[in-house]
Amino acid sequence: MPQWAEYSTGERIKILRGERTQDELAHLAGLSPVRVRRAEQDVQLTLPTLLALSDALSADVSVILGQQAPRRGLGHEDRQMLRRLSHTVHDTAAGILQQDDEAPTVAELRAAVDRCWDLYWDGRYAEAGAVAAPLVRSAAARLHDQPDGARAGAHGLLADAYRVAAYVSNLLGQRDLAYTAIGHARSESAAAADDLRQALVDSGRAWIYLRDARLPDALRLAEKAAADIEPRFSRATVEQLTVYGSHVNFAAVVASRMGDKERSADLLSQSHAAGARMGGEHRAHGTLFGPVSATTQAVGINVALGKAGQALDLAGSVTPDDEAELSQAAQRRYALDRAMAQADTRRWDDALDTLEEALTASPEWARHQALPQVIVDKVGRASTARLRRVSTLIGARETAPTGFATATSRTAL
Structure with a gap:
């Protein structure tokens, strides 16, 4: 598959147009169908035409020109x-x-x-x-x-x-x-x-840093946000524990992405302590946390640290009833972590079964996840119907792609 920049401008417009016809795109852009056809034939674009197509395609001009990939x-x-x-x-x-x-x-x-x-x-x-x-x-x-x-x-x-x-x-x-x-x-x-809201916002910024590969900044801010609202457990409310637990859990995720096993373990210990005090899953201020969240997040953290066997051992302690307490997105994310651990331990069929179940259950959510492609790449060239089905679900080839669709990050919140 070519890199996005290797397509011609006309080809990029056609790809972005998707299933719409040239006439439909022309109507959306306020252009004549002839002008759209000429654009896709790589006749040089005027600035007004380029801007009209950018608006109709809801794509930045830089994407149409190949300066960045969609x-x-x-x-x-x-x-x-x-x-x-x-x-x-x-x-x-x-x-x-x-x-x-x-x-x-x-x-x-x-x-x-x-x-x-x-x-x-x-x-x-x-x-x-x-x-x-x-x-x-x-x-x-x-x-x-x-x-x-x-x-x-x-x-x-x-x-x-x-x-x-x-x-x-x-x-x-x-x-x-x-x-x-x-x-x-x-x-x-x-x-x-509002100190609590400020901590929530700081944790959100730390997540943006994480997705932007600014790991040291992410960890510093995530730990600060958790410390700023650390409650006294003897009199903490469920709301306080929910927000604090989710913050310290996220800090553990960042530490694991940095390969810091000691700090991850310390933060996970704090996370499990908060979850144990709560007794169940709770939502507060746009955050979700509880003992099941602490355990399932620990599965993903162990995967990130290269401890796939330990991750699967932890996953074995999570029952279907436990999983049902999680949000839909958290359940699917946990499934991806399990699938990754299974792939890392060469349990190819189990990994594909787990992945297929998650993708089928939440196709809208799956569209925005990078990890499924990583798992498929790890499974490799296994010529099975199961691999072909999963590849179809994520719109990927069965072997590692080389183009702009290649997954580059497995982080999701």
Whole structure:
């Protein structure tokens, strides 16, 4: 498979067009069908034509020109959603509100924030992003309408909305937008004078650092965020333990990516202690944590540290009833970690069975995961119907690809 830059501009336009016809693209772009056909035949593009195609395809000009590759798994609707989300984040941060933006009640906004997080943790990222855009506008409108002296709560809700936007953007590979949104979330949480929200935002920024391969920065910030809210276990609430446990669990993930076994083990010990105090899984402030989360995350951490056998031993202690307590996205992520451990121990058929089950159960979630391709590459050239089925599910070839679709990171939250 050629690298993205090795395609001609016309070929790239055709690939981005997907299943739509040339006439349909022409209608979306406000161009004549002849102009679209000529563009795909590599007749030199004028700037107005290039910009019109960029808008219709919801793709940056740099992608059309081959200067950067498109994000694997993003369809036309995903790109449109991200563009709307980007416009909303930048406009609201600049104080630009639409005339028809209504200011819902605080209770309505809290319910909308919870709805966004539910979609996110169910692995419905495009839908979460579609809801996040009006949520950000509504929270900004609420803040604008709040009287002086009563704005702290509205600042907090706007921080929550920006944090959702940052998480969706980061998971879908839109790093610049993720950095921007999490920066605005930090400003709003500071204005709310809410230490817990600031720690949540810092942990979110640490995750962006992790996805951006800034591992030392990610670990430093993740550990600071956890330390800032470390509760006294003797009187900690379930809400406090949920947020703290998820923070320290994430710090353990970062340490494992750096190969720091000692620090990972120490952080995991703290994570398990928090989970044991809780007795079950809980959600709070857009985070999920409990004893099952601590164990399943430890499976992935051991895989990252090259301890596949230990990872599978841990997985053996997790029952189906335990798994049912996790969110849909957490269940599928845990399945990928198990599949990776099985592949690392040369249990090829088990790895493909586990992977196929996860991909079939959540195809929308699977579109945005890199690890399935890594597992298929590890299994190699095994000529089995099972391998062919899994390769079809992830839209991959059965052997390691060399083009722009190659997986480069297995990190997901």
